[in-house]
Amino acid sequence: MPIARTTMIVESHWRVLKHNYKYNYNRPRLDHLNHIITGRLIPDMLNTWQLYKNNRAYPSWWKAFKTDWRKCLEKDIERLESYHVDIDKWICSCPAFINNPYLVCKHLVQTYAASNPDIPPYKTTIRRHDYPFIHFGEDNPLRIHSINTPWNHIQQSSSNEPETIPEVSGESESSGSSIRARFGTIESRKAVLATDKKIFELLNSILE
Numbered sequence: 001m002p003i004a005r006t007t008m009i010v011e012s013h014w015r016v017l018k019h020n021y022k023y024n025y026n027r028p029r030l031d032h033l034n035h036i037i038t039g040r041l042i043p044d045m046l047n048t049w050q051l052y053k054n055n056r057a058y059p060s061w062w063k064a065f066k067t068d069w070r071k072c073l074e075k076d077i078e079r080l081e082s083y084h085v086d087i088d089k090w091i092c093s094c095p096a097f098i099n100n101p102y103l104v105c106k107h108l109v110q111t112y113a114a115s116n117p118d119i120p121p122y123k124t125t126i127r128r129h130d131y132p133f134i135h136f137g138e139d140n141p142l143r144i145h146s147i148n149t150p151w152n153h154i155q156q157s158s159s160n161e162p163e164t165i166p167e168v169s170g171e172s173e174s175s176g177s178s179i180r181a182r183f184g185t186i187e188s189r190k191a192v193l194a195t196d197k198k199i200f201e202l203l204n205s206i207l208e
């Protein structure tokens, strides 16, 4: 289950806000809350990000990631040929890979270490939700490819609902049919409104 699909990130954000910033004010007024967020929370977050950027501090996962990496380097590889190891996509078919929270296993780490013996630095190690699951390099790719982001599917499925107006495409035939579909929607809405109006008038006459 990807962490981004749960409420864990939002809940952790609330916890920080409640316990680190508004511990003296149980239910602050909205303007006070706004002052806490803009005056204290956001400057602190910017400061933390600056520390990460300058290699002065590291996020909590980095230490565990490095420990796992070192452990993987020390292990013996006996049956490398029996697993599918793809370092470009950062995937391995061994059970250790899928059970590791950082998606590292001895096969991938040792294949990587054959050409890069040092542990990769924090600044150039990027964990992604898409292939490759771990990216090493100065460039900063998207965490998830735009065609794979679930938000696109949500937008697509909502555009298929009859409530929204269908999109006009470049082809003349389909644009003609989409305009016809729009007229159809308008006519059906008019019919619904006419029935509603009749009911309203009937109720009005009863009240009078």
Ligand SMILES: [Zn+2]
Pocket: 083, 092, 093, 094, 096, 097, 105, 106, 107, 108
């Ligand atoms: Zn493996």
